[in-house]
Amino acid sequence: MTVKQISVFVENKPGRLAEFADLLRKNQIDMRALSIAEAKDFGILRVIVDNSYETACLLKESGYVFSITPVLAVAIPDEAGGLCDILHILQENEINLEYTYAFISRKKDLAYMILRVQDNDKAIEVLGEHGVQLIGQDDLTEF
Numbered sequence: 392m393t394v395k396q397i398s399v400f401v402e403n404k405p406g407r408l409a410e411f412a413d414l415l416r417k418n419q420i421d422m423r424a425l426s427i428a429e430a431k432d433f434g435i436l437r438v439i440v441d442n443s444y445e446t447a448c449l450l451k452e453s454g455y456v457f458s459i460t461p462v463l464a465v466a467i468p469d470e471a472g473g474l475c476d477i478l479h480i481l482q483e484n485e486i487n488l489e490y491t492y493a494f495i496s497r498k499k500d501l502a503y504m505i506l507r508v509q510d511n512d513k514a515i516e517v518l519g520e521h522g523v524q525l526i527g528q529d530d531l532t533e534f
Contacts, residue, residue: 393461395443424494463506464526
């Protein structure tokens with residue numbers, strides 16, 4: 392079970408993120424998570440949205456350069472050390488974590504993380520065996 396992360400290349404100039412956010416707002420696309428990795432001249436926006444297909448079509452029509460990557464979305468207890476358990480499960484099973492970022496929902500007592508790993512299938516199997524709740528693309532409409 393994965394979610395679709397859309398990575399969008401944008402110029403590293405004032406107002407570019409606002410333009411991107413305005414485009415999503417005008418088209419009633421709801422961001423569930425956002426991460427920005429920047430370089431000198433450009434940034435990479437990593438976004439999780441409620442409707443990845445519609446977003447991809449819109450970005451293509453608007454001339455954005457982007458890619459779509461399947462990533463894991465997991466629910467963890469919203470308490471000190473909640474993430475540690477997941478990190479140890481990945482470590483013990485030799486699954487490399489490339490990057491991670493958090494997102495929120497309206498559900499109490501849970502935190503949510505996006506995980507980019509080298510082997511999604513192995514990570515899904517191992518995390519499932521340990522009772523970790525994975526979130527699917529269709530689940531994002533409930534957040």
